[in-house]
Amino acid sequence: MAWQIQCTASSPPASPPPFTPKCLPPRSLFFTLSATSSSRFCPPHMPSLRSVTCSLSAVESPTSTAGLDDSKTPLLEVKGLTAVIAETKQEILKGVNLVVHQGEIHAIMGKNGSGKSTFSKVVLVGHPDYEVTGGSVVFKGENLLDMEPEERSLAGLFMSFQAPIEIPGVNNIDFLHMAYNARRKKLGEPELGPLEVLGADLAILDEIDSGLDIDALRDVAKAVNGLLTPKNSVLMITHYRRLLEVIKPTCIHIMEDGRIIKTGDSSLAKVLEEKGYTSISAE
Ligand SMILES: Nc1ncnc2c1ncn2[C@@H]1O[C@H](COP(=O)(O)OP(=O)(O)OP(=O)(O)O)[C@@H](O)[C@H]1O
Numbered sequence: 001m002a003w004q005i006q007c008t009a010s011s012p013p014a015s016p017p018p019f020t021p022k023c024l025p026p027r028s029l030f031f032t033l034s035a036t037s038s039s040r041f042c043p044p045h046m047p048s049l050r051s052v053t054c055s056l057s058a059v060e061s062p063t064s065t066a067g068l069d070d071s072k073t074p075l076l077e078v079k080g081l082t083a084v085i086a087e088t089k090q091e092i093l094k095g096v097n098l099v100v101h102q103g104e105i106h107a108i109m110g111k112n113g114s115g116k117s118t119f120s121k122v123v124l125v126g127h128p129d130y131e132v133t134g135g136s137v138v139f140k141g142e143n144l145l146d147m148e149p150e151e152r153s154l155a156g157l158f159m160s161f162q163a164p165i166e167i168p169g170v171n172n173i174d175f176l177h178m179a180y181n182a183r184r185k186k187l188g189e190p191e192l193g194p195l196e197v198l199g200a201d202l203a204i205l206d207e208i209d210s211g212l213d214i215d216a217l218r219d220v221a222k223a224v225n226g227l228l229t230p231k232n233s234v235l236m237i238t239h240y241r242r243l244l245e246v247i248k249p250t251c252i253h254i255m256e257d258g259r260i261i262k263t264g265d266s267s268l269a270k271v272l273e274e275k276g277y278t279s280i281s282a283e
Contacts, residue, residue: 110255
């Protein structure tokens with residue numbers, strides 16, 4: 001797990017470098033996480049990820065708003081989110097509860113069709129295919145559901161596409177990050193992580209591991225690692241435990257039929273591998 005070793009090697013300064021939001025136009029919402037990104041992105045002020053722990057231990061979590069660590073600042077608070085397909089009114093999200101605090105990595109797993117992508121589309125972009133019928137989504141204290149996609153981006157959300165290597169311009173974020181930090185270095189200022197350069201606090205990464213071989217997966221893991229700072233958080237949507245072997249999440253949430261039915265620490269992925277989703281939903 002080279003990504004962890006790299007990032008634990010640096011000790012954090014007394015205070016993290018200042019955040020620099022709004023340094024990019026609104027279109028920066030849609031960047032692609034590069035499978036070729038390297039660990040050079042690991043920000044120097046990042047603390048050991050091992051210090052970030054989930055206080056829940058594979059407990060049932062019909063309302064996973066239950067505090068992971070109340071001393072931390074919540075970034076994203078989703079409560080009772082329900083949504084239907086706009087055209088047919090079929091309900092897909094049936095009361096999602098989720099809290100992501102600063103500096104945490106969360107993973108959402110679940111069977112095909114459980115509602116993971118719908119959740120990310122509703123939260124991130126307010127996708128027109130869906131209508132929110134209830135609940136709330138608060139990001140940094142603001143009601144996200146009232147915001148246009150551009151406003152969500154400016155508020156500090158970042159989303160990656162699925163299948164990153166199929167998207168042209170895959171290295172944009174690498175280039176942007178390097179160019180920005182080169183200038184900061186020249187000015188004698190501390191370098192920033194990619195999310196800070198983007199002015200984003202939370203990255204939602206939807207199935208960034210789909211179709212990747214093990215080597216590409218390691219590169220993606222390094223890139224995800226490089227997105228983190230003590231203030232930034234990552235919410236990953238994934239099918240595969242193998243990604244969670246190289247990126248140890250603070251918490252794993254299991255989604256089933258439009259709800260999060262269980263929240264636990266990274267050991268939950270092992271339970272899934274050994275016993276499958278059925279064992280969890282049947283408990
Ligand atoms: N725009 C849509 N029109 C019709 N059905 C939809 C639409 N969006 C989602 N669905 C249905 O809602 C359910 C949840 O879909 P969603 O893509 O969110 O699940 P998922 O957990 O991300 O699945 P996967 O792991 O296969 O990507 C599925 O049954 C899907 O067919």
